[in-house]
Amino acid sequence: MIKTDILIIGAGPTGLFTVFEAGLLKLKCHLIDALPQPGGQCSEIYPKKPIYDIPAYPEILAGDLTTKLLEQIASFQPGFTLGERAETIEKLEDNTFIVTTNKGTKHHAPVVAIAGGLGSFEPRKPPIPNITNFEDTGVEYIIRDPEMYRNKKVVIAGGGDSALDWAIFLTDVATEVSLVHRRNEFRGALDSVDKVQELKDAGKINMITPAEVTGILGDKKVTGVSITKNGEEKITLEVDHFIPLFGLSPKLGPIANWGLDIEKNAIKVNNALDYQTNIPGIYAIGDVNTYPGKLKLILCGFHEATLMCQSAYKRIHPNKKYVMKYTTVGGVEGFDGSKKEAPKAVIKKIE
Amino acid sequence: MSDISIKITDRNGTLHKIQAPTDMAMNIMEIVRSYELAEEGTIGVCGGMAMCASCQCYVNSNHKLPEMSPDEDLMLAEAFHVKDNSRLGCQIHINEALDGLEIELAPES
Numbered sequence: 001m002i003k004t005d006i007l008i009i010g011a012g013p014t015g016l017f018t019v020f021e022a023g024l025l026k027l028k029c030h031l032i033d034a035l036p037q038p039g040g041q042c043s044e045i046y047p048k049k050p051i052y053d054i055p056a057y058p059e060i061l062a063g064d065l066t067t068k069l070l071e072q073i074a075s076f077q078p079g080f081t082l083g084e085r086a087e088t089i090e091k092l093e094d095n096t097f098i099v100t101t102n103k104g105t106k107h108h109a110p111v112v113a114i115a116g117g118l119g120s121f122e123p124r125k126p127p128i129p130n131i132t133n134f135e136d137t138g139v140e141y142i143i144r145d146p147e148m149y150r151n152k153k154v155v156i157a158g159g160g161d162s163a164l165d166w167a168i169f170l171t172d173v174a175t176e177v178s179l180v181h182r183r184n185e186f187r188g189a190l191d192s193v194d195k196v197q198e199l200k201d202a203g204k205i206n207m208i209t210p211a212e213v214t215g216i217l218g219d220k221k222v223t224g225v226s227i228t229k230n231g232e233e234k235i236t237l238e239v240d241h242f243i244p245l246f247g248l249s250p251k252l253g254p255i256a257n258w259g260l261d262i263e264k265n266a267i268k269v270n271n272a273l274d275y276q277t278n279i280p281g282i283y284a285i286g287d288v289n290t291y292p293g294k295l296k297l298i299l300c301g302f303h304e305a306t307l308m309c310q311s312a313y314k315r316i317h318p319n320k321k322y323v324m325k326y327t328t329v330g331g332v333e334g335f336d337g338s339k340k341e342a343p344k345a346v347i348k349k350i351e
Numbered sequence: 352m353s354d355i356s357i358k359i360t361d362r363n364g365t366l367h368k369i370q371a372p373t374d375m376a377m378n379i380m381e382i383v384r385s386y387e388l389a390e391e392g393t394i395g396v397c398g399g400m401a402m403c404a405s406c407q408c409y410v411n412s413n414h415k416l417p418e419m420s421p422d423e424d425l426m427l428a429e430a431f432h433v434k435d436n437s438r439l440g441c442q443i444h445i446n447e448a449l450d451g452l453e454i455e456l457a458p459e460s
Contacts, residue, residue, distance in 0.1 A: 045397050118392050124460060127431050159429050182433075187425040246429050249403065249460070250396060265392030 002079060004030035006312055007099055007109035009086045009255070012040020014286030014301030015115035016069040016078075021309040023076030024327065027316065028335065030079035030107060032086045032099065034120035039066035041117055044248065053299060065298075075334025081105050085120045087254045095281060111281055111312040114267060115301070116288040118250035126157065126244050130216055138222025139242050148241075149174045155225055155237060157181070157213045158245035164188040166245065168195050171204045178206040178237060180213050180227055208237075216242060258282075266290035274311030275304045281315060283308045355450040361388045362456050371445045379440035379454065380406035393459045399441035404430035406440035407457035414452050416443060431460040 006022050008015045011033035019029040037043055039062075047063030054060055060068070084101035089112065091097055096110045123141030125131060131139055143149075143166055153176040156167050164186060167179045179196070186193050199205040208227055215226035217236065224238045252265055260277045261268040267284035269275045271291035275283050285308050286301030294300075313322060331341030354370040359382075361367060371382045380395045383406070397403035401422040407430050410416065416438065419427075423442045427433055437457065443449070 041397075045402055046400055049400060118396060124431070127460065159425060181428065183425065183428040185421070185425060185428075187429070246431075247403075249405065250392075252392070265390060 002030055002107045004028050004079060004107065004109045005316060006111045006113055007107050008113045008115055010040060010115035010117055011038040011080065012115060012117050012286065013042055013065060013069060013298045014305050016073055017302050018113055018115060018305040018309060019073040019076050019078040021306045023073065025309055025313045027313060032081045032084060032101060032107065034085040036083040038070060038080065042066050044121060053297065055299060075332065075336050075338045077335045085253065089258050097281065110316050113308055114255060114282065114284040114288055115286045116255060118287060119252040120250065121248035122251050124246040124249050126246060128214065128216055134216055134218065134222050137220060138218065138240060139216065141244060143243065146170065146173055151175050152240040153238060154241040154243060155180060155213065155239045156243045156245060159183060159186045160247060161188040161192060163245040164192040164196050166243065167205055168192065168199060171199055176206065178208055180208045180211050182210050182212050184209050213242065263290055275308045276311065355445065355447060357382065358453040359383060359388055360455040362458060373445055373447055377445050379408060379443045382445065383440060383456065389456055395441065401426050401439050401442055404439060407437055408440045409434055409455045409457060410436045410438055411455060412451060412453040414449055432457050
């Protein structure tokens, strides 16, 4: 069981900055995120895109913002449960919470802060009618263990980096790798495209473009797929695995069943006070919440995180007196023993 | 600068005749969100960077639209339910030449 003061669901910019504000109050944080890396949308969807409305940064790339936030919070030693989705929440008699992930990891905290953005990122499933019948029996939307493709025939569909990178990787594992995409052009990084070209020329990747996988064949498990090429007869390709890699899209997911007030795919909070939800002790901050006048901006998430932490402190230490201290005055004392503070003024007499 | 009229068929098949401003640098995806014609969180997920295809729409009138950028073209190549008249709403900027435009929102995916 992982124990912490504030359990943060979502490791996007808002969740990450929460660690800093909590740290100033000497509260420890642990973050859960369905993605394998921190940063949320900033690292998953648009790491190379510039953001222009982060105060004091005239321009910063979304990926760099994530890096800077991680640097800023490092001394507060946040814990991470990455690649797992927060699935269930249980309120104990002492008003603390246990949050369990889809992989069974349990987290115990007196305060839960949902900073889940638009939800957890789930793979986009192509609209092939019988596709759900083959999940776990030959259709995989995410490659978790490349070894399962050893000596198998696989077909990958998609045109982005993950489709290209896995096609390249699996040529060394699978007996046969086919790549199906609706265009001859690919959206991935240039060197990946070049590498795939090389492997295609060497006969190691069977390129089928412009085409689309439109059917899955098999009884209990995948035995083949049917592929439609523009304006041609359908062809059948014998394969053991079909791997559609069409990126991820965010879904609110299990959080929607936690008994929280939901409106327009977002969690209603008390914005007059502390961004608490209808369940005391559970807060929602950043893009995942809604209130009159809500704006889904990173800078608003930072503000919400800051106020939320003050409220969390009072919940965790109901009888302790505290007033907010400026970092310029109090410095930043990390949990790792580090201390950052303003340099002392030098006093020198003028003769 | 005046408003233009646009016909938008939502994902439930309901037709909406709406007015869109030409002076706010808005695009079709944003117009749909401003009128709440699609559920929040199911459209404009990437914010309008042609990186998610959640604002895919079918253009049913003969208006001359801006050329597709390679980004939009390749994003549509990975989208679902794509037709010949598919576009990403976030890449169609509202201007006076689009008066009378008729579009239909593609299914959520």
